[in-house]
Amino acid sequence: MKKHPAITSRDLGLEFAAICGKHFLGLEHLHYGYWPEGLPVNINNLRTAQENYTSFLLSQIPAGIRTILDVGCGSGHTSKRLSDMGYKVSCVSPSPVLSAKVRELMGDACKIYECKFEDLQTEDKYDLVLFSESFQYMKVRRSLGKTLEILNPGGYLLVCDVFRKDVERDQKGVGGGHLLSKFYSQAAASSFEQVKDIDITNQTMPNMDLLDDTLKNVVRPIIDSTINFIDGRHPLASKVIQWLYRKKIDKAYQKYFYGNRASVDFVKLKYYRLLLYRYTCKVPAANPVVSNTCPDNKAARQTTSPAGI
Ligand SMILES: C[S@@+](CC[C@H](N)C(=O)[O-])C[C@H]1O[C@@H](n2cnc3c(N)ncnc32)[C@H](O)[C@@H]1O
Known part of the structure; x- marks a missing residue:
């Protein structure tokens, strides 16, 4: 029998949400909705709001991209839309239940790595690595290092997710998300250059x-x-x-x-942002998370991820 990675209670919650959301509301995605002005906020409009979110996300993909790795692909509907748009898509999915849904939806059109992103082993390289509301589940520095390993030089990192503001955490309040300031500093300490930073808190909250x-x-x-x-x-x-x-x-x-x-509580503690970064191959001065994929970086490169990340 095939051995699956151990799943956490959070994974179980996502699987539960995927099954119930699809069954009761016809939802295809596991992310927040994007609510433009004028779209009444009620459960009947959640599916439309989620489609809006996906359309917004996909509209931010830069020109020239051919291959995409969709990390934490949920039930695979974003990947399917990407594939229908002509991109060659692979997925990372640690959840057996969600992976089965992706396989059913996409068949052979998509390679599925059934593991956590942190544990991904592949020789394949991608033009863009996408984290649609999945980055919050991973360690920042470790995931940035792994992304550099599998991006083609000049490729992109696209993250759309919840981040925490630099304010005191309220244990009773909404959870999730990394400190945005930490993400900025870790990305700056990697070979990433920021291309876009769009605040969509008001549209998602x-x-x-x-x-x-x-x-x-x-x-x-x-x-x-x-x-x-x-x-x-x-x-x-x-x-x-x-x-x-x-x-x-x-x-x-x-x-x-x-x-x-x-x-009202969410906005006090959180941002929801779309962040697009380009892998520049420049080696940052301090504490770098450098990939070995840039041919001209050989002298400075660091082949293993730094410890403790
Ligand atoms: C909120 S869902 C988002 C799903 C999908 N990207 C979307 O936009 O609808 C979070 C996803 O992250 C995945 N995930 C959680 N931890 C992960 C990890 N360590 N590595 C890869 N994926 C992970 C879950 O299995 C799930 O597919």
Whole structure:
């Protein structure tokens, strides 16, 4: 039997979201929606908003690109659109459930690396490495180093994702995202040159209101009813389990049902940005994450990623 990489509870959540989103709402993607002015923010428009997001993302791909690596490709619908546009696409997907969906959607049109990006081993090189809302799941420096290893010189890194502002973290609030200032400094310490930095926080943050509403008005009542049901049937076992797991249950309730997760909270703590960088082959002075793929960088090159990343 084929061995899959171990998946985390976060991976499980994404798989769950993919299955439920597709089944109940016909959603194809796992990213936020892009809500232009005038598009009413409600669950019926989420699919349209997600399509808007994908269209916006794809419109930012520079000219001259032929090969793309879609890292954390979700169910593969962004890759499919890229392939339909004529790009040669490969995917990285650590989730067996999502990989199966990509295979079903794309067949032989796409090579799928079924592993974490950090563990990717390939001789193939790409003109663009895409992280559509997947960069937040990886270590910044390690992923930048890996990207340099597999980009053709002159190629591009395209990241569209949540980033944290330099403000104090609120444990009860919305999670996810790397510090934007850290990303900027790590990219500057690599052979990357910034080409675009577009703030789409206002267009994406309405998603938080939808999520907050669903957690408070759908998920919580379902969980409360289930607990009441079990209390009635197995009162002793229910009490013991609730007592044993009281800290975890309390933490989950604080985070998901009482936490500050709406768009007004999101904007205090987060950005949502599209960042496009070009791999220049220039060797940065301090603490570089240098790829060995630039022919003229041989003397300065560093063949292994620095430790501790
Ligand atoms: C929020 S989904 C985004 C999916 C898709 N890119 C989209 O825009 O709809 C995050 C994706 O990142 C993937 N992912 C999480 N950790 C990863 C890792 N370490 N390496 C590669 N992909 C990862 C998940 O399997 C999932 O496909």
